[in-house]
Amino acid sequence: MINNSFFSFAFLNSLFFVQNKWHQHGVFFHTLRVIYYVLKAGEFRLLAASLLHDIGKPFTAYKKDDEDIEFGEYSFTDHEERSYQIIKNWIFISQYTKDIVRYHYLIRDIKKSKTEDLPRYARKQKIWDGLNLEIKDDLAKFLIYDDLGKGKKRR
Numbered sequence: 001m002i003n004n005s006f007f008s009f010a011f012l013n014s015l016f017f018v019q020n021k022w023h024q025h026g027v028f029f030h031t032l033r034v035i036y037y038v039l040k041a042g043e044f045r046l047l048a049a050s051l052l053h054d055i056g057k058p059f060t061a062y063k064k065d066d067e068d069i070e071f072g073e074y075s076f077t078d079h080e081e082r083s084y085q086i087i088k089n090w091i092f093i094s095q096y097t098k099d100i101v102r103y104h105y106l107i108r109d110i111k112k113s114k115t116e117d118l119p120r121y122a123r124k125q126k127i128w129d130g131l132n133l134e135i136k137d138d139l140a141k142f143l144i145y146d147d148l149g150k151g152k153k154r155r
Helices: 007-015 027-040 044-052 066-071 079-087 095-103 106-116 118-129 135-148
Strands: none
Touching: 007 027, 027 044, 027 135, 044 095, 066 135, 079 095, 095 135, 106 118, 106 135
């Protein structure tokens, strides 16, 4: 498990400057953009999740493969679980928000792992099947705002 410190290059670089080919901005500006789109849509229930959904991401930044190294980018495997682990005991955050943070990548992870990693797919599908309809609907909405927050693809 990757555990970057606050002052490591990977932490600061991914927080302020670069993530990967799917994100135009670092985690901080991406988060601000997600907040903007959530507010613009009037989805106030998702506001706290938009602020916290990637709080653990810089801690998980690492160079996964040659492509990451070549383009100076990062991978963030299971960053949503790290984000959840950071906030799970915060009593001022609702369980609803904690669930959105923890599972905000679940829809995309299920689609991706179905073709690449069947054991992971089975684990993720089991989680999905255990969620209530309200959370599932809100996760689908949140995925849209998260995608909008990414900006244009860089390559």
